[in-house]
Amino acid sequence: MCGIAGFRGVEADEGLAERLGRCPFHPSAKVFQGERFGLAGAIAGRVAGRFEIALDGEVYNRVVLRSRLTQLGHTFTTAADWEVVLAAFVEWGAAGFDRLNGPFAVAVRDGATSSITLARDHFGIRSLYLTPSGEGWLFATSIGPIIGSGYHDRRPNERTIYRYLRFGVHEDGPQTFFDGVERVGAGEAVTITDAGVERRPFTAIRAELSEAATQPRAYDASVVREFRSRLTEAVRLRLRTPGPVATALSGGIDSAALTAVVDTLAATDNVVTKAIGAQLNTVSALYPSSPHDERVHVDAVTSSRDFPVSAHSVCPTANDFQSDLADFVRTQEEPLVSSGPYTQYRVLREAAAVGVPAVLEGLGGDETLAGAEAHHLVHVRQVRQTSSLGAVTELARSVDVLARRGRPRLRDRLRGHKEGPVTPLLGERFTARHHHETYSATPDDLRERLLDDIFIGSLPARLRYDDRNARRFGVATRMPLLDKDLVRFEFGLNSEALIKDGTSKRVLRDAVSDVLPASVVRRRDKVGLTTPQAEWLLSLQNDIRDVFVSDTFAKRPYFNQGEVLRTFEGWVKGGGSADAHTIWRLLNLELWLREFFDRHPNPAPV
Numbered sequence: 001m002c003g004i005a006g007f008r009g010v011e012a013d014e015g016l017a018e019r020l021g022r023c024p025f026h027p028s029a030k031v032f033q034g035e036r037f038g039l040a041g042a043i044a045g046r047v048a049g050r051f052e053i054a055l056d057g058e059v060y061n062r063v064v065l066r067s068r069l070t071q072l073g074h075t076f077t078t079a080a081d082w083e084v085v086l087a088a089f090v091e092w093g094a095a096g097f098d099r100l101n102g103p104f105a106v107a108v109r110d111g112a113t114s115s116i117t118l119a120r121d122h123f124g125i126r127s128l129y130l131t132p133s134g135e136g137w138l139f140a141t142s143i144g145p146i147i148g149s150g151y152h153d154r155r156p157n158e159r160t161i162y163r164y165l166r167f168g169v170h171e172d173g174p175q176t177f178f179d180g181v182e183r184v185g186a187g188e189a190v191t192i193t194d195a196g197v198e199r200r201p202f203t204a205i206r207a208e209l210s211e212a213a214t215q216p217r218a219y220d221a222s223v224v225r226e227f228r229s230r231l232t233e234a235v236r237l238r239l240r241t242p243g244p245v246a247t248a249l250s251g252g253i254d255s256a257a258l259t260a261v262v263d264t265l266a267a268t269d270n271v272v273t274k275a276i277g278a279q280l281n282t283v284s285a286l287y288p289s290s291p292h293d294e295r296v297h298v299d300a301v302t303s304s305r306d307f308p309v310s311a312h313s314v315c316p317t318a319n320d321f322q323s324d325l326a327d328f329v330r331t332q333e334e335p336l337v338s339s340g341p342y343t344q345y346r347v348l349r350e351a352a353a354v355g356v357p358a359v360l361e362g363l364g365g366d367e368t369l370a371g372a373e374a375h376h377l378v379h380v381r382q383v384r385q386t387s388s389l390g391a392v393t394e395l396a397r398s399v400d401v402l403a404r405r406g407r408p409r410l411r412d413r414l415r416g417h418k419e420g421p422v423t424p425l426l427g428e429r430f431t432a433r434h435h436h437e438t439y440s441a442t443p444d445d446l447r448e449r450l451l452d453d454i455f456i457g458s459l460p461a462r463l464r465y466d467d468r469n470a471r472r473f474g475v476a477t478r479m480p481l482l483d484k485d486l487v488r489f490e491f492g493l494n495s496e497a498l499i500k501d502g503t504s505k506r507v508l509r510d511a512v513s514d515v516l517p518a519s520v521v522r523r524r525d526k527v528g529l530t531t532p533q534a535e536w537l538l539s540l541q542n543d544i545r546d547v548f549v550s551d552t553f554a555k556r557p558y559f560n561q562g563e564v565l566r567t568f569e570g571w572v573k574g575g576g577s578a579d580a581h582t583i584w585r586l587l588n589l590e591l592w593l594r595e596f597f598d599r600h601p602n603p604a605p606v
Helices: 016-020 062-071 081-099 143-147 158-167 205-212 221-237 253-266 270-276 295-303 318-332 341-353 365-369 373-386 388-397 399-403 407-414 428-434 446-457 459-473 484-491 506-511 533-539 541-549 551-555 561-572 580-598
Strands: 004-008 030-034 037-041 043-047 051-057 104-110 115-120 129-133 136-140 188-193 196-201 245-248 280-285 309-314 358-360 476-478
Touching: 004 016, 004 051, 004 104, 016 030, 016 037, 016 143, 030 043, 030 051, 037 043, 037 051, 037 104, 043 081, 051 081, 062 081, 081 104, 081 115, 081 188, 129 143, 136 143, 158 428, 158 580, 205 446, 205 484, 221 253, 221 484, 221 506, 245 253, 245 270, 245 341, 253 270, 253 280, 253 295, 253 358, 253 365, 253 506, 280 295, 280 341, 295 309, 309 341, 318 341, 318 459, 318 533, 318 580, 341 358, 341 459, 365 446, 365 484, 365 506, 373 388, 373 446, 388 399, 446 459, 446 484, 459 476, 533 541, 533 580, 541 551, 541 561, 541 580, 551 561, 551 580, 561 580
Parallel strands: 245 280, 245 358, 280 309, 358 476
Antiparallel strands: 004 037, 004 136, 030 037, 043 051, 051 104, 104 115, 115 188, 129 136, 188 196
């Protein structure tokens, strides 16, 4: 798995494009560099001397698109995805990207106009970053090559840091933690010319999803059958490559459903059987003796398969986490709201170790099918708008789910309170500069909340850590639950397909109820790909304390060191108002600053 990179309008040395696009997994990456422009990528090509393209990603509907483009007069000399993507761009312009189904980041140079167009897939599964450099621009699928290029001055983005510490959010807009480095948005095309940069959406998918929700289809058996069919096709599309392709199995309903669908397909589809190999590989992270352990559910899924299963697992410990922490922070490139992505870091590392080049993941199910605990609260509030009795009934049937959030937090959420204990931990001047910042999520409209989570509040951050972990270990991740046609279908269903009687993801559970154990289909607790974060931070408290008492930490403008230490000691003793997520954010930010700024000052210009 390798990315793309390049520049336009920069007075560059002859090796800039190659440095920006350097990737250890594909040493033979192609490089096109000319006067004030450059493109680099392992998947790249040139057509008719006019167009160059660099593509990072996969096009699952390439067969259909290729046939249509052939009818329109295009010819193809290879079976590569990049030819299909480039022909779509030549035929329809940036609107051609809307016809692609799959994850992609792409750069196309038109020699006739000297323009470069960048684009990122509908949901932003693949990353792509952009920054000004002198009179020109640099771009890459990772931030590291940009800030290490010698053509960008690295500085922390204080606004992003404040919002991360204060609200626990990031990736909710174009800005990154690096000042001046912005992400190309999901479903966005960016065209760079001598006149500057034009940014515009190439798709109306968010509006289409919102419109579909205005005329919901009643929930019945036919809906369940159609959902199962569409899910099966989404999985099949992602298995049309040589294997072995594994599933990242957490024990939750999303990954369990994908595993079951693959198992069912393997009995009837030779292409699928070829893609998964002689056995169905699953890779799981387990946490013995912890409430986060999923072994019983993972075993229930793997033991109920008809196709032979090779179940791989890792059991990360706090010591493992400590040993990997520096590499984990470096891999992620930006801070995280929790240590949960370390679980996937270990899963993908194990997949690479056992020779699995691609992994199916259930990522996206929470945001598209209302699987997060917060969605139950939004659902109850929405029901309350039309029926107080209905809200009380739904709340009573959801009490076991909501209780896990804790009574005080639940009470605050129901009342719409967002205030937390973070502000006193921040530097006074830093807070004064950014106190006007706000953040809120849709509180009482489930469909709008899901749209917020898909495009702003939740999914972008999860996709970023997935992309970073996948690149770190050279494993391609594929997400059937983010198939755009499947998501469109889901948004055309009424709320009963999502949450009913306290059970989330109802349509998914009903669709796979005949191929999974009831203990997995009907479970109401949720763990997913996370870590025993509080347990681990407590066990590492001496090392964390050393970070917080350090002179380096004291000199940061972002922290009130005295208050941080008091709060940390109170948390260690089981009191105070902070939680493990707050402690993690403080720690993660400091480690990130040390890695990307203290250890690596701005390089001298090349």
